[in-house]
Amino acid sequence: MPPDRLTASIGRAGGRGLAPPASAAGRRSVLTGWGRTAPSAADVLHAIHPDVVTAAMSVAGERNGPGRRGLIARGLGRSYGDAAQNAGGSVLDATWLDGVHQVDLERGLATVGAGISFETLMARFIPLGWFVPVTPGTRQITVGGAVAADVHGKNHHVDGSFCSHVREIDLMCPTGPVTVSAESDRDLFWATAGGMGLTGVITGATVQMIPIESSYMLVDTERVPDLDSVMDAMRSGDAAYRYSVAWIDCQTTGRHLGRSVLTRGDHARLEDLPDRLRTPQARARSFMPRTIAGIPIAAPGGLLNPVTVGLFNEFWFRKAPAKETGRPHTLAGFFHPLDIVTDWNRLYGPRGFLQYQFVVPDAEGETVRTIIERLAEVKVASFLAVLKRFGPSDPGPLSFPIPGWTLALDLPVGYPDLDRLLDGLDELVIGAGGRVYLAKDSRLSRSAFRAMYPRVDEFLELRARVDPEGLLRSDLGRRLGLCDDPPPAARTGQERPRGRPAKTAGVNKATGARKAAGVNKATGAKKAAGATKATGKKAPRSGTAGGSGAPKSEARPPDPGGPTSRDRRRP
Amino acid sequence: MIDATGRPQSVLVLGGSSEIAQAIVDLLVAARCRTVVLAGRPGPRLDEAVDRARAAGAQTVESVPFDATAVDGHVAFADSVFDRFGDIDLVIVAAGVLSHQPDDEEDPVLVADVLATNFTGPASAMLAVCRRLRRQGHGKFVVLSSVAGDRARRANFIYGSSKSGLDAFAQGLSSSLVGSGVGVLIVRPGFVVGRMTEGMTPAPFATTPDAVAKAVVRAIGSQALVIYVPPVLRWVFAAMRQLPEALWRRMPA
Ligand SMILES: NC(=O)c1ccc[n+]([C@@H]2O[C@H](COP(=O)([O-])OP(=O)(O)OC[C@H]3O[C@@H](n4cnc5c(N)ncnc54)[C@H](OP(=O)(O)O)[C@@H]3O)[C@@H](O)[C@H]2O)c1
Helix, strand or coil, X not given: CCHHHHHHHHHHHCCHHHCCHHHCCCEEEEECCCCCCCCEEEEEEECCCHHHHHHHHHHHHHCCHHHCCCEEEECCCCCCCCCCCCCCCEEEXXXXXXXEEEEECCCCEEEEECCCEHHHHHHHHHHHCEECCCCCCCCCCEHHHHHHCCCCCCCHHHHCCHHXXXXXXXXXXXXXXXXXXXXXXXXXXXXXCCCCCCCCEEEEEXXXXXXXXXCEEEEEEEEECCHHHHHHHHHHHHHHCCEEEEEECCCCCHHHCCCEEEEEEEECCHHHCCHHHHCCHHHHCCCCCCCCEECCCCCCCCCCCHHHHHHHHHHHHHHCCCEEEEEEEEHHHHXXXXXXXXXXXXXXXXXXXXXXXXXXXXXXXXXXXXXXXXXXXXXXXXXXXXXXXXXXXCCCCCCCCXXXXXXXXXXXXXXXXXXXXXXXXXXXXXXXXXXXXXXXXXXXXXXXXXXXXXXXXXXXXXXXXXXXXXXXXXXXXXXXXXXXXXXXXXXXXXXXXXXXXXXXXXXXXXXXXXXXXXXXXXXXXXXXXXXXXXXXXXXXXXXXXXXXXXXXXXXCCCCCCCCCHHHHHCC | CCCCCCCCCEEEXXXXXXXXXXXXXXXXXXXXXXXXXXXXXXXXXXXXXXXXXXXXXXXXXXEEECCCCCHHHHHHHHHHHHHHHCCCCEEEECCCCCCCHHHHHHCXXXXXXXXXXXXXXXXXXXXXXXXXXXXXXXXXXXXXXCHHHCCCCHHHHHHHHHHHHHHHHHHHHHHHCCCCCEEEEEEEECCECCCCCCCCXXXXXXXXXXXXXXXXXXXXXXXXXXXXXXXXXXXXXXXXXXXXXXXXXXXXX
C-alpha cells in the first residue's frame, strides 16, 4: 500500500489513532518513500497536536541501548527514498498538524502547522493574492517536509530555496521545543533547513508568501534540438525569467542528445490576461487543480520500458510548440504537471523506482552531458529528465542546492546493475564538486555522502547539541551514518578539539547565551501575541514529559555541547 | 539498511563457512556491506571464511560460534549477535549437509541428524533471529533451499525431504512476516559444483557458487519469494512435479 493511502486509512478510520497520546504506542505499519523501494515497519503515530510529539519523544527516550529506535516525522511521503521511515521505531504522521494559525495579509506572512500541504496553502492563499514562495514539482508535500528538505523550485536561480523564505520554524527538539529563526539561532535554523527531520520534529513554520495578481502564468515555450543549445539558452536567458525548467529527453543519442523542451515564465499580471481570464476577479485567481486519472495499486511492472518511455518522450517533445511566447498557463499546469495523475509512482510496478538528482557547479556543465550520455548508452528507460539552474546556496550544511546545474532523472529500480551505474555517476558528481539530493536519495553510500556534503560534521555537532541522546532517527540517517550508535555526541566530542582548538568554549557559550535570550524572547512574544496558536502553547516541560524526562536528563552524562535548551529554560 | 537497489550494510550467515554463502558475502562486501558476522562451528574452515571476508574489504568481520543442531542456545545466540552488532540487514541461512543416503537409510539416527542440520535446527535459529528482526522492523532472510526439495527423489529423499521442510517453513514464515518490514527470499539452486558435491557427477543444469551468489544478490531488493538457479530449473521442476510416479522413481541418481 502506498504511504499516503496507508496513513490516510489508518489516520481517518483507524481505531487506535485517537488513543491518549501518553500511551502513544502507535500502530505497526510498513512504510516506503515515493519510490516504493526499501520498505520498513514502524509504529505510526498521529501527531494530532504538538503535545503528542512531546509524548512520543519521551516514550522514545525511555528505551535505552541498542533497543532504542527513536522517532522521525513524516509528511505526505513524497521523499523518494527512506527519509521518512524509521524501522522498528516511531514515525509521527505530521499531516495532522495542518492548521493555519496566523495570517498577515498585508505582508503575506503565514504561520501554519507543519503538516499543511502546499495544495491546501495554494487553495487558501491564491484567491487572496498570495502564492508559496517556492514549490517543487508536486504540491502534495507538507510545509514541514519542505523545510526538512529545504526544497527548491523552478525559481531557484532567482529566489533561492524554500527556507530562505521561512521566517521561523517551530521545532520540537528532544531537548525541548523552540521557535527558531535564522536570527535567533542561526546554526539550528540552517541545520534544520535540509536536515531531513534529524534536528527535531518540525511542528510549524512562518512562511513569507509572494504576491500574485492572478492564478495564471505567462509562459514561453521552445523546443531545443540538443543539450548545448538548451544550456546556452538557459545560461544566457534565465535571468530574464523568474521560473525556468527544461525537460530533457535522455534517450536520444548522437546529434540530438539532450533535446529538450524549455519552459520559462512568470506570474501573469491582470493586465497580461485576456478578458475571459481576467474578469471576474474570482476567475483570475481561481485555483481548481484537477486530477484526471489514478493508477491502480496492482499496476504490473514493466509498463515503463525503453519502448513506452521512448514513445512518451517523443510525444512530449512533439506536442510542445516549436516556439511560443506569453501563453497563459494555469499554476497547476505549469508547476505540477504530474499531479494530474494520482499515484503515478505505481506505474513503475512492484519493484519501484528511484530518482537521481544531482547538482554540479556552473563550470562543470560537461558532467551533465557525460551523465546523459551514459544513460543513453545503456538504454535504461529514463523518463523525462528535468534540468534547472541553481542560484546561490543556503547556509545549511545539508541543504542541497549549490550554484550550477541540477538534473533529475527517474529510473526504474529493476534495471540490472543500476546500482553500479549510479555509483559511477556519484563518482562523476563528486569529481565535479557536486552532490545528490537527499530528499530523492535511496542508495547513496556513506563515503559518497561525506564527499558530497563535506560539512556533515557541523551537522552532527549541532545534532549533538539538540539531540544528545540520539532520539531522532530515520532509515536514511541509519544508512548514511547520521544517527549511529554511539550517538553523534561522542564522535563530534573527539573531533572538536582538533577542529576548533581555542575558540570552542567561546563559541559554545556565545551561541548558548544568544540562544537562551533569543529563543525565550521569541517564544515569549509569540505566546503573548498569538494566543490562538496551537503550537508552542504548552510549557516546555509539559506534564507528559515530566515523569520520564526528568530522571533521564539527570542520568545523562555531562553534555559536551553546553546546556541544552531544556536546561536553559529552567529558572 | 538495505537500500533501494537491494544492498545491505550488514549480514549474518548461519553456516558461515558455506561455500555458497562466502560467494554471496564477497559480492555484498563489494557492494559496500560493512559488517559481516559469520556464525558457524569453530574451526579452520570458519577462520578461512573470516579471512576471506576481511580480504574482500569489509569493515567488521567476526565469527560467532553457532551449531544448527544446538537449538537450546539459539535465542541466546540471536540476542548476543544483535546486541553486539546492532541492526542486521540480511540473514543467510546456509547450514546444511548432503550426506551419503545409503548410509542414512541404514541408520535412523543419521537421518535425524540430517533433518536437524538442514531443517529443524535452521528453523529454530530462524525463529530466534526473527524475533529480533521483527523488533528492528526491517531485514531479510535468504534461505538456501534446493530443487531437491521440489520433489523427493529415490536417490536422495532424506536430504530432499529436509529441504522440503525448510522450504515450506520459510514460505510460511514469509507469510507471517507480512507487515513486519522483514522479508524472505528462498533460493532453490540445482546441482552446485563445489565442496558439498565433491566427487559427484554434475546433474544437468549444474551451476556454481558464484552464479548462485549473483542471482541472490540481484534478488535481494526484489519482492520475489522464490528464485531458482539457474532460472530454467523453475520450469524443469514444474514439469518434474507432473511426471507420473512410475517414471519419476526411475530417475537416475
Ligand atoms: N552444493 C549444492 O549442490 C547445493 C545445492 C542446493 C542447495 N544447497 C544448500 O546450500 C547451502 C550451502 O551449501 P554449500 O554448497 O555452500 O555447502 P558447504 O560449503 O558444505 O556449506 C554447508 C555449511 O553448513 C555448515 N554446517 C553443517 N552442519 C552444521 C551445523 N550442525 N551447525 C552449523 N553449521 C553447520 C557447514 O559448516 P562446517 O564448515 O562446520 O561443516 C558449512 O558451512 C546448504 O544448505 C545446502 O544444502 C547446496
